[in-house]
Structure formats: structure tokens, C-alpha cells
Amino acid sequence: MPDTLDPHVRFGSNSGQPVTRRDGLAKVTGTATFAADNTPDNMLYAVFVPAAIARGRVTGLDTEAAAAHPGVTHVLTPQNRPPLQGDPSDKPTMFSFRFEALQDDSVRYAGQPIALVVAETLEAANEGARLLNPKYERLTPRTDIDDAEPYAFEAAGFGLPANTVHGNPEAGHASAAQAIDVTYETAPQYHNAMETHAVVAKWEGDHLTLDMPSQAISMSCAGFAYYFGIPAENVTVRSPYLGGGFGSKAIPTGPYVLAILAARMTGRPVKMMLTRQQMFGPVGHRGQTRQRLRLGADDTGRLTVIDHEGIAATSTFDDFVEPAANASQGIYAAGALRSTHRAVKLDIGTPGPMRAPGEASGSAVLECALDELAEKLGLDPLELRLKNYAETEPGTGKPYSSKALRECYAQGAERFGWNSRPRAPGQMRDEDGLLVGWGMGTAFFPCPMFMAEANATLRADSTAVVETSAVDMGQGAWTALAQIAADSLGLPLDKVDFQAGRSGLPDGGVAGGSGHTATAGGALHAAGGDVIRQLGEIAAADPDSPLYGAGNAGFVARDGRLYVAGDESRSEAYTDILARSGGAEIAGNGSASRAPETAEQHAMNAHGAVFAEVKIDPDLCQMRVTRLVGAFAAGRIINPRLAESQLFGGMIWGISFALHEEARHDHKRGHIVNADLAGYHVPVNADVSGLDVITVHEEDPYVNALGIKGVGEIGITGTVGAIGNAIWHATGKRVRRFPIRIEDLLTS
């Protein structure tokens, strides 16, 4: 890898180093302050009452009993709730969902807030909420994906096309020598970050201060400002640490608005922390899908068509649809590609983006369907993928900005030992008699960029402060972004004061879409570059500087010195340059986004290959993932230690998708029966062993200034299919729904 990218930046001084987390000390000593850790003086506690029914209306609440409970100060219902200035059904920002804030007595899903109790203590608020004892008029709930007719629509996810066709799918079907037509289902999943949604809201006049976890600080300010009728700059959001986000903490939600309203009404700070059970409803989830995949191939295994139809559940009052079928675009060189989506409106909370929205559910099914096709063709699953390797983006013919997928396949397969895999299922047993199966899948994730801005100020003593409202939800922004900022300024990491995680800073954009490091990092990189450019101009114009007159050659910034590019014998310390110029600070700013024309010229994706081994008890059908090897090419890796953790985390989310996670509705009553961490299974430590991550070297001169593709979500893709395929390989049984359960193997 070249050690210079922009003339003044020498990568490797800080970026590329596996430094430990800069917030590590705070997190292991309990001093990292999460939202609900704040307890300002004179604070009240708010607890909302969740609807126990999924459809109908609230006909009675025992507000007298609740209000009479010692410590309870206020009970809010639709009858007495003070007005909001913005309608909860409006969408003031890109990340807005319609929500319930006691605007009427209707119930649209189980778990919806139907009242709010405010009290001097949490215990009193909880008891007050219990005493409300709601009465309902119930209508028959529709929570099964077959309970309503699928309908066509225009946009899936956040404005993604609902229908995409390249080539002639009908001709692709007609010309296929071998075809499969399979339908899979994926379960509703709930983010369940370990930190439940929480807010401490405080009003001072018409200024609002919110301690709350937010993946999108600027947009949160704008959203809350809208609902409360104040300018966005009157909203302060402090979000230094998020206890996980996974997509659920980017959006203003109803419970937050109610807590803020309670603070305004009472004139006192109000804390609200959702219970774990309350996380299943008003704060988003990954929508259930049913996906039909029809694949055609010629005799040699070349795909003539990938025809992917998705049906996804959404709510009755909003329109987010899991864009699962789009996962079939852009990855395999099929003669024709078609992705279509339809939605089903159910009495559920509105789904939203959850780690790899669309890609996780879609690639799970695509990778299993390919495995079924490989079986039919008598091909090794990896061979089938290589036969259909896309050298340019299928459909559009655009070149990839970079694509080291072939290397991912090769390195992953070698590390795993894939070549010794018997083709037929049910051939392998371990020394304990367990069935052993091996499966693989291709990992794939786009490289979006959003908008971000940053400031950098170099001080006379050769330290710097950099600012952007970036957020760390565990992905490591406090560390990786600071590494980028330090490199952009040519300073060691410990000389840079990195300010982020709150409003009032330049807009750091959104922590999501695996694009935060590239976007906020790009802005920091530009801001540092602006400072160094100014510093170079000062030095080049100063007859007393060894750099005098060298402006045309350009400078390299490193360890607090400017060097003449190509002539390292000429250099000068920042402190000397600044001292002679009067010791003033130098302030720079920068921004980052992707120009539309750049996006038009190249297809930009991260890629990977995941290989899984499962072991299955032949009598009990208990399944365990015993080995998981992921090889990923994701452009420049800023911090290998943190990137590996992200990829491990994504792969474990893949295990979770394949074998654990499922919210189960009681379709008769409409509520989720396993709405807690005992019933809603996610992997624990004992579920995870034998993980191995390879990051494959990849340079990308087009994707963004830093060559970063992002690693936050790709780990899930590929992994789910690899595990499903390994289970088939162990048992010979195809289970076409996720999560795969013991009873699926016992009965199929």
C-alpha cells in the first residue's frame, strides 16, 4: 500500500495502527456516561404504559388510582396531553417515522404508548403505570404475514427502488437448462441494543437539552425542534456514548417526545428509560419477509436469471419496507436480474433500518438459493459463484471501484479447508458422532457516503482540536476518526483533542449504512488538509523558513513537522512556523460527501466470503456453529483491531439471524409473546467459538478520499446463508425459514 494518499498525509502514522479504544478506560471503569446515567437535581421519572392489544382503542384508564399513588405527580392521557407543535404523523427529516404521542385513543400495535405516568421516583412511576389498568375495545388483530393482501408500491427502505429489472427475465427463465423456484421466510427481529432507549430531557425557556443516544445528532435536533416548535439550534443533544444502536437510535420516537413533553409541562428535568419489553414496538425492528427466488442456469452453471420477489411486513400507518430483494442486484453476473417488492400492512410497530437492512435478509435467501442450484447442477457451491463472478456490475455494466472478492474466496477457502469438502450432504461425522456440515456464502454491502462537516484548529504548541458531531455506538468512532484526524494534521494521536458526540459541532452526519468512518472521516481529513495547506502557505512565504519558496513542490505533514515533498532534508516544526507568524492558531474546515458523477462512474461495494461449519446432534438435532471463517475486502482499514471486532460482531449477528432471533406474535391477541431477553434469543458467549476473520488487502482510489468502504454491516451478509447451507450439508435437509429451529430438522 502506498504510504501517501494526499500529498500531505502519510498513512500509517496513526491510521492502519491497531490502537486500543480511546474510550476504553472510561468503559472498563464505569465512568463512560450513557444517557440514563445522568440524574440532574429535581428530576422526575416518566414511564409509559404500553398497549396490551394490537388493534382497537383505549376505552378506560384508572387515572385516579394512578394519580393517588404516593409520588406520582402527573398522568398523561390523550384527554389531557398538552399540544405538540408538530404533528406526529409528519416527516420533518429524512429519518422520520410516524409515531404515537397520545394524539388519540386508537391502538395500532401492541406495545404502543397509551399513557404516561410521571413521578418523583422510578418505583412510584412504575406502580402508577400499573394502576392505570387500561380497558380496551378490541378489533381482530392482523399480525400474520398472510393476514393482509400484499400491495405494490414505489420505494423500499429509504427511497430505494421497489422494482428493478435488468435484461429480460422471461427470456432468462425460458433459456434455463436448470431452474429452481424456492420460497424462504425470515422472522421479525428487534434491535435490542443492550442500552434500551433512554432520555433525560431538560427545558430552560425554549431551549431543550437532551441526554440521549443518537446515531444522527443533527437530524435528531431538527426532528425534535419540529415537534416542539423551536429552532433546531435551540436543541442540544449530548450523545457521548451509545450503548449500541444498530439502526434503531437514528430516529425521534414517540416515547422520547412524550418524555420531552413531560419535562416541558412540569418544568423539571425528566428521565425516561424504556424497559426491555418496551423495546418491542415503538422503536423499530427488522420486518418479517417472505422471499421467492427463481434462478435459472445453463448446463455449465452460468446464471441466465436471478428473479427475486420480496414480500415484507410493514405497519398500517407507515411505509418502511425491508428492501430484501435488492440484495440480488449487483453481485452475480446473471443474464437477467429482477428484484420486486410488495408490502403487507399489519398491526405491528413500523419496521425500520436494522443492521444491513435488506442486505441481511436478502442475501440470506440468495445464498441459500444458489446452494440449492449448485446441488442441482452438481457443482461445488464456490465453483458456481466463481462461474458467475461479476467483473463489472451486472445490469449496469459499470466497473467496480475495486473488488477483491476473488481473493476473499481464495483466502477464506484456504483458511477453512473448503477444498476437502465432500459434495454430497450427510457425509461427515466428528469423533463424537455429530453430523458435520460445511457451507459458504458471499458477503456484500454497498459503500454509501452521507454528508459531514468538520473543523480543525492547530494551536501554537503543535496540538490540535478537531470537531465534528460524529457518534460512537461501539464501532469505534472515538478512535478511528481521531486516527484519521491526527494523520490529516500530521500529528501523533495524543496531540489531538477529538470533540464529537454532541450537537453544537459541525454536522458529523449519520452513524449508519457502514458509511460513518468514510463520511465523517472524510470531513476530518479535509479539515486537517485545510490547516496544513494554510500552514504551508505561511512557511513558503516566509524567507526565514527552510521551506521558503517550496510551495509549488507541496509539503508532507508528519509528527508535527512540514517536509518538502520529495526533499525530506528541508523541514520545519509547526511550532517554529507558528511562532514566527505571531503564534496564532490556524483554523481549517472541511466537508465530505460523494459527488453524483462519481457515483455514476463506478459500482462501489465491499465484498467477502464466509465459510461455516456446523455440528448437529443426530438425535436431538441441536445445532452449533463450530467454525466460521470470514474473508472481507473493504478498502482501507483504519484500525485493524476495531475493524476485526466489527466483522466478528456482524458474523455473530449472522449466527443470530440463522439460528436464534425471532419475535413471535400471538396472532390471536396480536402481542409478541417473547418480548424480553429470556424469550427473544440472541447469542451468548457459549454460542460463539471458532471465529476467524481475514481482512483482504484492497486499495480503492474511487470510493472516497480515504479509500474506506466500511465494515459495520457486511459481516451479517454471507454468514446467514453459509450457516443454512452448512446445515443442509450436515443433514441433507433444506430448511427454508430463518431462524432454523430444532423442530425444523426433526420434522422435515
Added chain:
Amino acid sequence: MSPSISLTINGEARAVALDDPRVTLLDLLRERLDLPGTKKGCDRGQCGACTVLVDGRRVNSCLTLAATLDGAEITTIEGLALGEELHPVQAAFIENDAFQCGYCTPGQIMSAVGLISEGSAGDDPERIREGMSGNICRCAAYHGITIAVQEATRNMIRTDKEDAA
């Protein structure tokens, strides 16, 4: 008049007035004693985020009524380091990137300290994984957690031997 209990919290003996008999140890620490390092993840003993040591044993503080703890010795994440010197488990968590968001981390670390003192897992990764499975990490930093607990266990055994020698 509210009843009072005596607790030793992170080495400090305190008389704690209980304003409400319903208060759990978790909410006592977080909401009343300004010790919010211990985290609430589920409030019903399903996730382990609230793990603290009570008389040296790891417990879910969300399932423990404060009123039952008169005379108990409590250690929370805030009391684990010796001044500037991190506990070996804390140091190993940083070194092995055994966390991402950090929210479950206080519970993971207290649980690891408890597990190591129980002495049943040693540095066997399989037993560590089992012994740490009461602590959910949604970021799924399990790979690093297991290695960190192994490493800390070895370091603590080594230190004990050196102290004994």
C-alpha cells in the same frame, strides 16, 4: 421515617436510608447513590448488565432488593481499580477489545472477576464461555471477552504465585 441499612460499598461503610422498600440494589446504586457505572439492560435478570459482587459473589443487582442487604459488602465497577491501577480483568478487556459500545462491559467485567474467584473455569476457553454466558453482549464482543478472561486469569495466577514466593 425511612428504614436504614448499612452497606460497605467499594470499601466504604455507609448507612443508607431506604426511601422505598421496592428499591432494588441496581436502582439504589444508579438513582440514589450516584454510582451509575452498573447498567440496567433488562431489569429482570436476563442479561447480566447489572452484575455486581455481593460479599464476593456475582449477582444480578436488578433482582436483589436493597432491603435484604443489611451488612453486605458490595463491589461495583467503580470500585474495582486500585486508584490508577486497573484490575487485571479491566486491563485485559482493553487490550483484547473485549467490548464495543461498552454498555454491558461493567457487568461482563464484574462477572469475570466473580468467575475467576470461583475458580471453576481456569483458563479453559470452553468453561469461560459457559461461565460468562449469563452476560449478553449485543455487539457480540465474545471473542475478545473470552480471550480477555483467559489472559486475566493467567496474569492473576502468576501474580499470586509471585506474591507467595
